[in-house]
Amino acid sequence: MAEQVKSKKRVTDHGEVFTNEREVKAMLDLVKHETERIDSRFLEPACGNGNFLAEVLQRKLNVIDQRYSKSQIEWERYAILAISSIYGVDILEDNAQECRERLFNIFDERYTAVFRDKCQDECRRSAKFLFGRNILWGDALDFTNPETKQPIIFSEWGAVNGSMLKRRDYMFKFLVQQTHQFSMFNDEGNAAAIDEPIKDYPLVHFLKLGEDDTNQL
Numbered sequence: 001m002a003e004q005v006k007s008k009k010r011v012t013d014h015g016e017v018f019t020n021e022r023e024v025k026a027m028l029d030l031v032k033h034e035t036e037r038i039d040s041r042f043l044e045p046a047c048g049n050g051n052f053l054a055e056v057l058q059r060k061l062n063v064i065d066q067r068y069s070k071s072q073i074e075w076e077r078y079a080i081l082a083i084s085s086i087y088g089v090d091i092l093e094d095n096a097q098e099c100r101e102r103l104f105n106i107f108d109e110r111y112t113a114v115f116r117d118k119c120q121d122e123c124r125r126s127a128k129f130l131f132g133r134n135i136l137w138g139d140a141l142d143f144t145n146p147e148t149k150q151p152i153i154f155s156e157w158g159a160v161n162g163s164m165l166k167r168r169d170y171m172f173k174f175l176v177q178q179t180h181q182f183s184m185f186n187d188e189g190n191a192a193a194i195d196e197p198i199k200d201y202p203l204v205h206f207l208k209l210g211e212d213d214t215n216q217l
């Protein structure tokens with residue numbers, strides 16, 4: 001079983017006690033349907049090394065394996081969509097980094113197990129880019145980076161026409177505090193309150209994420 005405590009000091013300073021796997025699974029079973037929906041969004045706001053996010057990713061990949069392992073392009077497309085909807089933030093930089101690497105390794109092991117030498121580096125690059133953009137080093141209480149004091153910015157990823165992704169960046173603070181809203185019509189034509197993006201990006205192919213600086217971190 002993985003260690004739940006790294007050091008006494010980290011427990012005292014940051015309340016860092018990791019949740020064990022059995023509890024993670026039991027808690028996620030309470031929202032089982034959502035954990036198995038490929039594009040459902042999960043944010044772990046004090047993610048540590050990603051115990052909840054790792055299990056969510058595994059469950060989503062189980063569904064993708066069942067449905068799409070006969071078509072590599074479909075498997076890749078849905079895996080990138082699954083990854084794009086997984087978010088985390090932690091106040092300790094090493095935790096955020098460990099979480100990114102852990103999630104990437106889960107993806108990579110599962111990808112390699114299914115497609116072996118047919119795996120494409122550009123799919124791995126897109127996955128790595130998304131973990132870099134979605135798993136952030138930040139303080140979830142004041143919504144800033146603890147060192148730079150810059151606001152935490154999360155990216156929303158939406159699938160368009162199958163293979164394209166739309167990125168919109170939002171300030172975490174406004175997503176949580178529900179300020180700076182304006183009314184829009186949602187897909188069903190009903191009025192909906194949404195937060196104003198601070199940046200809107202051109203569509204990008206799901207295998208081109210991180211290819212150039214138009215999709216900067």
Ligand SMILES: C[S@@+](CC[C@H](N)C(=O)[O-])C[C@H]1O[C@@H](n2cnc3c(N)ncnc32)[C@H](O)[C@@H]1O
Nearest residue numbers: 014016017018019046047048051090091139140
């Ligand atoms: C109890 S651990 C839980 C970690 C993980 N969610 C789990 O269940 O295994 C708490 C985590 O919150 C982080 N943390 C503490 N204060 C925080 C804050 N203000 N903003 C973001 N993360 C914070 C710690 O670094 C630690 O990784």
